[in-house]
Each structure stands twice: as C-alpha cells, then as structure tokens.
Amino acid sequence: xxxxxxxxxxxxxxxxxxxxxxxxxxxxxxxxxxxxxxxxxxxxxxxxxxxxxxxxxxxxxxxxxxxxxxxxxxxxxxxxxxxxxxxxxxxxxxxxxxxxxxxxxxxxxxxxxxxxxxxxxxxxxxxxxxxxxxxxxxxxxxxxxxxxxxxxxxxxxxxxxxxxxxxxxxxxxxxxxxxxxxxxxxxxxxxxxxxxxxxxxxxxxxxxxxxxxxxxxxxxxxxxxxxxxxxxxxxxxxxxxxxxxxxxxxxxxxxxxxxxxxxxxxxxxxxxxxxxxxxxxxxxxxxxxxxxxxxxxxxxxxxxxxx
Numbered sequence: 390x391x392x393x394x395x396x397x398x399x400x401x402x403x404x405x406x407x408x409x410x411x412x413x414x415x416x417x418x419x420x421x422x423x424x425x426x427x428x429x430x431x432x433x434x435x436x437x438x439x440x441x442x443x444x445x446x447x448x449x450x451x452x453x454x455x456x457x458x459x460x461x462x463x464x465x466x467x468x469x470x471x472x473x474x475x476x477x478x479x480x481x482x483x484x485x486x487x488x489x490x491x492x493x494x495x496x497x498x499x500x501x502x503x504x505x506x507x508x509x510x511x512x513x514x515x516x517x518x519x520x521x522x523x524x525x526x527x528x529x530x531x532x533x534x535x536x537x538x539x540x541x542x543x544x545x546x547x548x549x550x551x552x553x554x555x556x557x558x559x560x561x562x563x564x565x566x567x568x569x570x571x572x573x574x575x576x577x578x579x580x581x582x583x584x585x586x587x588x589x590x591x592x593x594x595x596x597x598x599x600x601x602x603x604x605x606x607x608x609x610x611x612x613x614x615x616x617x618x619x620x621x622x623x624x625x626x627x628x629x630x631x632x633x634x635x636x637x638x639x640x641x642x643x644x645x646x647x648x649x650x651x652x653x654x655x656x657x658x659x660x661x662x663x664x665x666x667x668x669x670x671x672x673x674x675x676x677x678x679x680x681x682x683x684x685x686x687x688x689x690x691x692x693x694x695x696x
Contacts, residue, residue, distance in 0.1 A: 390423075390424075390425075390531075390532065390533045390536060390549075390551055390554070390555065391423060391424030391425060392424070392533070392654070392662060392664075393533040393534075393536040393537040393540075393664060394536055394540075394548075394549055395540060397546065397547060397548050397549065398425075398426040398427075398547075398548040398549070399420075399424065399425045399426060399536075399548070399549045399550075399551055400425060400426060400427050400428065400429065400442045400548065400549070400550045400551070401416070401417050401420035401421070401425045401427070401428040401429065401430070401551065401552075401555055401556075402428075402429050402528060402550040402551060402552035402555075403416055403417075403420075403551070403552035403553060403554075403555045403556030403557070404416075404417070404428075404429065404430045404552075404556070405552065406552055406553045406556050406557050407556045407557075410432075412556070413430055413432075413433070413556065414430060414432050414433045414436060415433075416555065416556040417430040417433035417434075417437075417439060418433060418437050418439065418643065420555050420556075421437075421439050421643060421647055422643065422646045422647050422650050423647075423650060424647065424650070424651055424654075425551075425555075426440060426442075426548075427439055427440035427441060427442045428440075428441060428442070429441070429442055429443050429550075437643050438643065439643070442550075443472075444472035444473075444474060444496075444498045444526065444528075444550070445459075445460075445463050445471065445472060445473050445474040445498070446474065447474060447477050447500070449463060449474075450474060450477040450478075451477065456477065456478060456482075456483060456486060457486045457490065460473050460483075460486065460487055460490065460494075461490065461492070464490075464492050464494060469495070470495045471494040471495055471496075472494065472495055472496040472497065472498050472524075472526055473487060473494045473496075473497050473498065474497075474498045474500060475487070475497045475498065475499065475511070476498075476499055476500050476501050476502055476507075480499065480502065480507050480510075480511065481510065481514075483497075484497065484511055484514055484515070485514075488514070488515075488518045488520070493520055493523060494523060495523070495524065496523055496524035496525065496526050496547070496548075497511060497515075497523065497524075497525060497526065498526045498527070498528060498550075499511070499525065499526070499527045499528075499529070499546075500527075500528045500529040501529050504527050504529070504539055504544060504546070505539050505542050505543065505544040508525050508527065508539075508544045508545045508546050509543065509544065509545050511525050511545070512525055512545035513545075524547040524548060525545055525546055525547050526546070526547065526548045526549070526550065527539070527544075527546045527548070527549055527550070528549065528550035528551070528552070530553065530554075531549055531550070531551045531554065532551070532554035532559075533554075533664055534664065536549055536551075537664055567591075569582075569584055569591045570582045571583070571591065571592070571593050571594055571595065571596075572593065572594055572595055581593035581594050581682060581685075581686050582686070583683060583686045583687070583690075585687060585690065590683075592613070592675065592679055592682075592683055593682055593683060593686045594615050594616075594679065594682050595615065595616040596613055596614065596615060596616060596627070596679070597613075597614060597615070597616045597618065597625050597626075597627050598611055598612070598613055598614075598625070598626040598627055599611065599612045599613075599614055599618070599620045599623035599624070599625060599626075599676075600623060600624045600625075600626055601620075601622060601623050602624070602656070606656060607656050607657075607658060608656050608657055608658065608671070609672075610671070610672040610673065610674070611626075611671070611672070611673045611674075612673075612674055612675070612676050613673065613674070613675050613676065613679065614675070614676030614678060614679050615676065615678055615679055615682065618676055618678055657671065658671065
C-alpha cells in the first residue's frame with residue numbers, strides 16, 4: 390500500500406478492525422515499519438513513539454444540527470491541524486461552507502463516493518480560494534489496488550487513511566505457518582526429524598536462509614539450507630534473538646526498522662514489487678545438502694517401520 394501510494398503518506402486507521410486491543414497496537418507498529426507515516430492509535434503512539442494522526446468523524450458532524458457549526462467548533466478545538474470531513478451530506482456544499490467561513494483547515498477528508506472525481510473538484514476549488522496548502526485526504530475501504538487505480542486515473546489525493554486492509558487479510562484470511570520438530574537431542578545424540586504425510590512434508594535440521602544479490606545490489610534469489618552450510622557471497626538472514634526464554638539482542642529502534650524494511654523492499658526485483666498478480670515469484674530453493682538430509686531421514690523412517 391505504501392508503494393502504491395507513490396510517496397504520498399499512508400496513515401494506519403485499522404484499530405477498530407483488529408482482533409483485540411493488543412493486535413491494534415502491534416498492527417500500528419508493523420504498519421509503520423512497512424512504510425506508513427503514522428497511526429490513529431494513541432496507545433501505539435505512546436508506546437512506540439509513532440506519530441499520531443486523526444481527522445473529524447462522521448459522528449461529530451451528525452451530532453450537530455448544522456454542518457457549518459460542526460466545522461467551526463472543531464476548528465476551535467484544533468485550530469492548527471484540523472482535517473475536516475466533507476462527505477457526510479454533500480461534498481461540494483461542505484467545501485463551499487468551509488471556504489466561506491474563511492478559516493483554513495489543515496486538510497479535508499473524503500471517505501466515500503467517487504474519490505477520483507471528488508478529489509479533482511475539491512483540489513481545484515481549494516486552489517481557486519488560494520488554499521493550495523490545504524491537503525486532500527482520502528479513506529474508505531482502501532487497499533493497494535484501489536490506491537493504485539485512483540492515482541492512475543488522476544485523483545488529486547495527498548494522503549491515504551487505510552484501516553481494514555492493513556490489519557486484516559481479506560485475500561488470505563489464514564497464514565499457512567506451522568511449528569514442527571526438526572531436530573532432537575537424546576542422551577547426547579542428535580537426531581533429525583521430519584514429517585512425511587501427504588502435502589505436509591517438512592524439512593529436517595537446523596536451517597539458515599542464504600540470500601544472493603546481483604552486482605548492482607538487487608536481490609537475486611534465496612537458498613534455504615542447513616545452518617552449517619557455506620555459500621560464498623551470500624548473506625545469512627536468520628538471527629537468534631531468544632536464548633533460554635530471554636531476549637539475546639537489543640530491540641531494533643522503530644525508525645531503524647522502518648528504514649531497513651524500505652531499503653530491503655527497494656532491492657527486490659521489480660516484478661516482485663509489482664501489484665500485478667501474474668508476476669513471477671521471487672526464486673527460492675532448498676540446498677542440495679538439505680534435500681539430501683530429507684531423503685536420509687526418509688530412508689531411516691522407512692527402515693524403522695519395516696523392522
């Protein structure tokens with residue numbers, strides 16, 4: 390989503406969709422690492438030092454009999470950074486009311502309707518009023534595809550608020566990750582373990598991921614191998630962070646984590662970063678030594694079953 394926004398800020402708005410309070414806080418942190426500029430979650434801002442953003446709500450407008458009065462009172466409370474919601478009733482009428490008040494907000498927010506057409510009209514009208522620095526902010530069930538499509542048709546949007554699509558996974562509600570035993574030590578003897586049931590084969594042994602890069606620094610491919618293997622020129626990706634239930638490394642600063650994430654993303658091949666679902670996947674393979682160990686364990690299990 391931050392890539393689709395093409396440099397425009399994306400703010401995390403998803404706490405109400407998260408599976409519990411802690412999930413909302415941690416989703417905000419993950420979103421910032423992934424490139425979001427800030428969050429609407431005040432607790433996440435307090436805990437992690439994430440910039441906090443907010444706009445006017447529909448409930449604020451609807452709680453007032455007069456829309457203009459709702460705008461005025463909100464500006465009284467937040468005179469320097471009000472983002473006024475203009476789609477509760479009629480976008481154009483709301484913008485005209487704000488301009489006629491003569492009180493310049495930080496921005497206006499569109500949350501429904503034809504975001505492309507409305508944003509173009511709003512931008513033009515604000516510019517006519519000499520309010521070139523008033524931002525047009527958009528929200529409303531946005532995801533990477535909608536953001537990309539809006540910008541492709543010329544929407545005049547300066548920033549995006551994304552909620553549901555950031556903290557939930559509509560396209561893949563469950564993640565196929567499992568925890569399986571791969572090695573066990575009994576009486577000083579280390580024995581590799583693997584699962585061989587149909588469609589659920591696991592690889593034995595302690596592993597490492599080895600990443601290869603092209604001369605220009607762009608990532609080329611990964612090899613999943615055993616921890617004792619050596620691949621000249623490859624960088625190892627897995628790092629031990631817990632020993633005996635205790636953190637063994639210092640927690641990465643959030644700004645440093647965000648910078649590293651965006652730098653790493655930029656080094657992925659362009660087809661992998663593309664929003665085109667038909668793009669070729671990033672190449673990953675198992676090492677010959679790991680494949681060999683899998684076959685060795687398979688033969689051992691088969692032999693034991695015959696005895």
